[in-house]
Amino acid sequence: MSSLEFKPTRMELIALRRRLNFAQKGLKLLQEKQDALIMEFFAAIQKYKRLRDSLLPIIREAYLALANAEIEMGALKLERIAEGVPETVNVEVKFKNVMGVLVPVIEAKIESIRRPYSLTDTSIYLETVSENFSQLLPTIIKLAEVSATIVKLSEEIKRIRRRVNVLDKIIIPTLNNAISYIKFYLEEREREDLFRVKRIKKKLELKSYL
Amino acid sequence: MRVALVADFDTAIGFKLAGLKEVYAVTDGRQAEEVINKLTKNAEIGIIIITESLANQIRQYIKEKLYERLIPIIVEIPDKKWAPTAMEFIKDIVKRTIGIELLIG
Numbered sequence: 001m002s003s004l005e006f007k008p009t010r011m012e013l014i015a016l017r018r019r020l021n022f023a024q025k026g027l028k029l030l031q032e033k034q035d036a037l038i039m040e041f042f043a044a045i046q047k048y049k050r051l052r053d054s055l056l057p058i059i060r061e062a063y064l065a066l067a068n069a070e071i072e073m074g075a076l077k078l079e080r081i082a083e084g085v086p087e088t089v090n091v092e093v094k095f096k097n098v099m100g101v102l103v104p105v106i107e108a109k110i111e112s113i114r115r116p117y118s119l120t121d122t123s124i125y126l127e128t129v130s131e132n133f134s135q136l137l138p139t140i141i142k143l144a145e146v147s148a149t150i151v152k153l154s155e156e157i158k159r160i161r162r163r164v165n166v167l168d169k170i171i172i173p174t175l176n177n178a179i180s181y182i183k184f185y186l187e188e189r190e191r192e193d194l195f196r197v198k199r200i201k202k203k204l205e206l207k208s209y210l
Numbered sequence: 211m212r213v214a215l216v217a218d219f220d221t222a223i224g225f226k227l228a229g230l231k232e233v234y235a236v237t238d239g240r241q242a243e244e245v246i247n248k249l250t251k252n253a254e255i256g257i258i259i260i261t262e263s264l265a266n267q268i269r270q271y272i273k274e275k276l277y278e279r280l281i282p283i284i285v286e287i288p289d290k291k292w293a294p295t296a297m298e299f300i301k302d303i304v305k306r307t308i309g310i311e312l313l314i315g
Contacts (some may be wrong), residue, residue: 041307043298052297055288063290066224078223088229088251089213093281104280106257113229126227131226136287141213144257144285147299154307207251 006178008185016182020175027167035097036161041153048146055139062132069125081126082115089137101156103149108141110134211256214282216242216248221261221289239267247285250275255282261289266298273302 006012070078088111095102112132214232215225222235232255234245242264249255265272265286275284287298 038308045304048300049297051251052288059288062224063220066220070220075223079226082223082226085227085229087212087231091211091213093211093256093283103300106283106285111229128225130227133224137213137230140259140287141257143287144259145284147285148283148302150300152280154303155277157307197213 004027006182008182010186013179013182013186016179020172021176023167023171027164027172030160030164030167032156033099034164036196037101037153037157037160040098041150041157044146044153048143048150051139051143051146055136055143058132058135058139062129062136065125065128065132069123069129072123072125081117081122085130086116087111088113088134089141091141095098098149098153101152104128104145106141106145110137133175153156211281212254213257213259214255215259216245216249216263217259217289218264225259235243236264239264239271243268245272245273246275250279258282258284260284260286262286263289264296269298269302272299276287 006016090109092107092109095104095109096105113134115130117126182196212232213230214234214272215222215230216234216236217225218237219235222233226233232249236242236245242260246258246260249258265284272284272286
């Protein structure tokens, strides 16, 4: 962009200075918001990692119990029983505002399982499997909330960074250039005027001597 | 809203026993993609749980879905073979957001 797009007048100079001031204030605010969001972002990632790590030991146990149950009862029977278990989980997704970003909040209702099978003709491991996998669910739902939050925050951070870059790398330098161009132009014209006045004065003086 | 699961056969049985109903046992990434496509059109589904090993097979597809819409939320859980590909999702998103690769941990 060239500074020739701006008219070299004093009015324009005042308007440009006002715009520059405004842009600088906006840049500062956006940068502060970006910093805050990045902190939120990393906090969310730490939370994600913590939740995920807390899943690991339960998952290991759950798979072990599942394998044992399959050995004792056979995969087919196990599957048939699994089909009969009624649904126990219901979630509701709401939104909360974190610094202008809508992040999800999940409310989960988990009922305890009503077992559709008798305890006498099934393996003891079946109980463990069902218990272990049920134990995982609340944490997984929390994990879903955090991972959606991370995605949302990441989008917002990228959006803000684009705007910060536009202000910092394009708009503010352009305004600065325009302002210094206009200042230079006005000063130059002032010097010209001064010179002209002096010249005319000299001529008039010469005339009055004659 | 309901919770759906896309996973291998074993994981599917386990979560069925825990009381999930929208459970789909798939064997590879292509099948998982089809199922997720169907699930995202269903307004009843609030969360889709997928195992990390399946998600890693269709990483690009998951990424698109994540940014495309918020609900259903797609969440990855570790499974039997978690070790080598853990937390791809987080690594990728950090790289895209901050611009550098970080070791989380």
